[in-house]
Each structure stands twice: as structure tokens, then as C-alpha cells.
Amino acid sequence: MSFVQIASQTLASSTAVVTFSSIPNTYRDLVCVVRANTTGSATALLRFNNSTSSINVRRNRLSANSSSVTSASTDTSGGVELTYTSRATMPNTLGEANFLFELYDYATTNKYKIVLVRGNRSTTGMDAMAGMWQTTNAIDRLDFLLSTGSYGAGSIFTIYGITS
Amino acid sequence: MSMTFISSLTASSVSTITFSSIPSTYRDLKLVYQLRFDARATANNLRLTFNGSSTSDYAWLALRGNGSTADATSGANSLEIQPGFTEGTNSTSNTFGNTSIYITNYNDSNVKSVSIDSVAETNASAVQFTYLASGYRNNTAAITSLTIAAGDSFIGSLWLYGIGTN
Numbered sequence: 262m263s264f265v266q267i268a269s270q271t272l273a274s275s276t277a278v279v280t281f282s283s284i285p286n287t288y289r290d291l292v293c294v295v296r297a298n299t300t301g302s303a304t305a306l307l308r309f310n311n312s313t314s315s316i317n318v319r320r321n322r323l324s325a326n327s328s329s330v331t332s333a334s335t336d337t338s339g340g341v342e343l344t345y346t347s348r349a350t351m352p353n354t355l356g357e358a359n360f361l362f363e364l365y366d367y368a369t370t371n372k373y374k375i376v377l378v379r380g381n382r383s384t385t386g387m388d389a390m391a392g393m394w395q396t397t398n399a400i401d402r403l404d405f406l407l408s409t410g411s412y413g414a415g416s417i418f419t420i421y422g423i424t425s
Numbered sequence: 426m427s428m429t430f431i432s433s434l435t436a437s438s439v440s441t442i443t444f445s446s447i448p449s450t451y452r453d454l455k456l457v458y459q460l461r462f463d464a465r466a467t468a469n470n471l472r473l474t475f476n477g478s479s480t481s482d483y484a485w486l487a488l489r490g491n492g493s494t495a496d497a498t499s500g501a502n503s504l505e506i507q508p509g510f511t512e513g514t515n516s517t518s519n520t521f522g523n524t525s526i527y528i529t530n531y532n533d534s535n536v537k538s539v540s541i542d543s544v545a546e547t548n549a550s551a552v553q554f555t556y557l558a559s560g561y562r563n564n565t566a567a568i569t570s571l572t573i574a575a576g577d578s579f580i581g582s583l584w585l586y587g588i589g590t591n
Contacts, residue, residue, distance in 0.1 A: 264428035266589045269452070294589075296529045296538070325488035325497035325557075349559070356535030357561060361527060381540045383484040383499070389557055409548060417530060419589055420450060421427060421441030 264292070269419040273329035275300070279418050282339060286368035288422030291402065293362040295343075297324035297406065298355040303407040305351050306340035313339045322390040324348040328348040330413045337362065340406060341376055341392030347390045347422045349380025351407070355415050366402040414419045426453070431585045438463050441574040443477070444584035447531075449567065451587030453522050454528040456571060459521040460511045467513040467573025468545055469556070472505035472574045473526065475537065475562055479504045494548065506560035512581065516551035517547040521581055526560075531568040532591065537561070551576075 265288070267279055284291070297305075318341045321334040326348060335342065343360055344350050352358045361379045366372055373395050380388040394400075405418055429451070436442050447454070452529040462469065474483070485506040486499040500507060511522025524543040531537065573583065 263590065269589065294529055296535075321427065324429075324487060327486060327499035327501070328497055328499050330488055330495050354536060356530065356533075356537055356565075358559075359527075359529040359538045359540060361540055379540050379557075381538055382484045383538065383559045384501075387488060387557065387559040388485055389488070390538035392485075415535070417452075419548035421589070 264420045265421045267422045268283055269417065271416050272412055272416045274414050277296040277407065277411045280402065283341060284401045284420070285404065285422070286399060286401065287399055288307055288424050289366065290423040291367050292423060293366040294404070294419045294420040295360040297351065298353055298413040299351045299410050300413060301410040303351055305343040306406045306408065307343050307376065308340035308404040308406060309400050310398060311404060313378050316337060318392055318394055319338060320392045322388050324386060324388045326386040330372045343378055344380055345388050347381040348386030350385055352382060357384060364400065370397050372397060379424065381407060414424055427589050429587045431587050433585070434583045435529045436579055438458060438578045438582050438585065440576065440578045441572060442583065443572040444572055445570040447569050447571065447585070448587065449532045451532070451541065452530065452565050452589030452591055455586040456526040456528070456583065457524070457574040458483045458581060458583035459523050461516070461521045462511065462513045462575070462577050463580045465513045465577035468516060469508045469513065469552045469575065470510055470576070473508045474505050474572045474574070475568045476566055476570050477572060478581055482563040485558055487556055489554055489556045491566045501588065506539065508557040508558065509539045510554045510561065512545055512547060517549050520547040528568065533549065533567065534565045536563050536565055537557040537568060549563055
């Protein structure tokens with residue numbers, strides 16, 4: 262197995278949407294690492310191929326805060342929600358949280374696409390989530406968005422390719 | 426190649442083990458270990474600290490299952506991050522607690538957060554834990570050393586990898 266850094270973006274200033282386009286199809290899986298913040302309170306979203314279709318994402322989560330565990334599923338549109346209210350939310354302080362994603366067989370054209378999400382924010386909660394994009398299209402673009410506001414300067418988004 | 430082996434350590438009946446002088450050339454770190462207590466009967470938590478510092482600026486939060494129930498546990502203003510259980514001498518022979526710890530942006534001047542996956546599985550009902558956790562240190566110093574410690578001695582192996590480039 263090899264683990265190759267495809268691209269990385271460090272924001273020089275506040276940015277509403279972080280885009281990775283023309284992702285090569287030469288890897289088996291993708292791993293994304295996000296260490297970001299925002300000035301307000303917002304839900305983070307991951308959008309595939311810039312598709313805003315309302316039919317194509319669902320999120321199932323297992324979450325914990327300091328004392329309890331919950332599980333639920335939610336249909337969303339326009340992207341997979343990467344954060345959950347009152348659990349591993351996007352912090353105001355850079356470095357207080359990190360978010361790791363795994364996308365399996367992202368370049369195939371015969372499978373719906375699954376993303377596994379880990380949100381880690383020890384001061385509020387953690388999430389283990391799964392999202393599905395219900396299309397067989399190969400993924401060649403990822404957009405990281407927020408429900409409101411912007412990612413802060415210094416936020417880092419990195420994509421790795423995994424080969425077998 | 427963006428995932429690079431940095432070094433490994435062998436724990437031989439020690440209660441503290443440290444990766445020191447970690448190079449600053451990577452973006453993230455991944456620490457993987459298999460450990461087991463050699464002088465303690467029952468499984469117990471380990472402790473993770475950075476830069477040899479056990480000040481009360483750590484926090485951790487875990488979602489765990491023991492084969493029958495799931496719960497959450499956490500520590501705030503803690504002296505360490507608790508990265509999961511490992512086996513004791515009462516556990517099935519040759520079983521070790523397995524843990525993977527991902528540390529993002531260890532080398533910059535922001536506070537630090539980590540992602541932890543850990544399992545203590547012994548094919549016995551007495552001790553089995555699946556443990557998903559987040560860890561945090563409210564300190565902006567770059568991480569140059571990582572220490573795993575416990576109140577009792579342990580044995581096993583640890584591996585450290587660098588991921589990505591700055």
C-alpha cells in the first residue's frame with residue numbers, strides 16, 4: 262500500500278468554499294484530513310463533483326459527548342454533513358478539532374459512493390459517521406463548504422490517495 | 426510516498442516509553458502500537474502526553490463499547506489523553522491492545538488535536554473494548570516527543586509514521 266499526498270491547501274485568508282478539482286482517478290481510495298476553524302457556528306459540508314442534487318446524500322452517525330452516546334440518521338441535500346450540532350462541531354480555535362474522511366473506490370462507475378467521517382473535538386464531542394452519494398459517477402471534485410460563514414485563515418485541507 | 430516510517434520502539438517491561446526528537450518535516454503523525462501489561466492482572470488505560478509535559482491542559486473524549494453496552498467517557502483539564510485500554514496478565518495469552526493515533530499538524534503553532542482508534546479484544550468476555558476517541562491539548566508548542574505511560578509496566582511494540590509534507 263502507498264499513501265500519497267495529492268494536494269493540500271492552507272488558507273491565507275477566510276474562505277467560504279475550498280475546492281479540490283481534477284482529482285486523478287489513479288488511486289483506489291482517498292483520505293482527507295481537515296484541520297479548520299470558523300468564526301461563527303456552522304455545519305460543515307462535503308460536496309461531490311459540485312453536485313447540489315437533493316437526492317444523493319444520507320448520513321448515519323454515532324456520536325458521543327462527555328457523558329452520552331447517540332445515533333441517528335439524516336437526509337441532507339447538496340453534500341454530506343461533516344459536523345453535527347453539539348458534538349464535533351467546527352471550532353473557533355484553530356487546532357481544537359480535526360476531521361478525517363475516507364472515500365472508498367471513488368473512481369469507480371458501478372457503485373454508489375460511501376464516505377466515512379471521524380470528527381474529533383474533545384471539548385464538545387466526537388462523531389463517527391457514514392455518508393452516501395447515491396450515484397455511480399466517479400468522483401473528481403471535492404468541495405468543502407459551511408452552512409454559513411467561512412473557514413478561517415490557517416485552516417488546512419489535505420487529500421491523500423491510497424493505492425493497493 | 427507520503428507516509429514514511431520514522432522509527433519504532435520495543436517496550437520491555439517499562440511503564441514509560443518515549444519517541445523523542447521527532448523530525449519536523451511532516452504534516453501529520455501516526456502512532457501505532459500493540460501493548461500488554463506484564464505485571465498487572467486486569468486491563469487498564471494508558472496515558473498519552475506530548476513533549477514530556479503532564480500539565481492539566483489535555484482533554485479527551487471517548488465512545489466505547491465492551492461487547493454488551495456502549496457509553497461515553499471523557500476527561501477535561503486532564504494531565505493526559507487516555508488513548509484506550511490494553512490487556513493485563515489475566516487476558517488471553519498473546520493478545521495485545523491495538524491502538525492507532527492520528528495527530529494533525531503536530532508541527533505548527535496552534536493547539537493540538539488527535540484522533541484515536543483502539544481495541545482490546547481477547548476472545549473472552551472479561552475484557553473487550555472498542556474505543557473511538559478524540560484527544561486535545563490546549564498548548565501551541567510543536568510536538569517533538571510522544572510518551573505512552575501507565576501505572577504498571579507493559580510490553581510490546583510501537584511504530585511512528587510521518588504523513589504528508591509541510
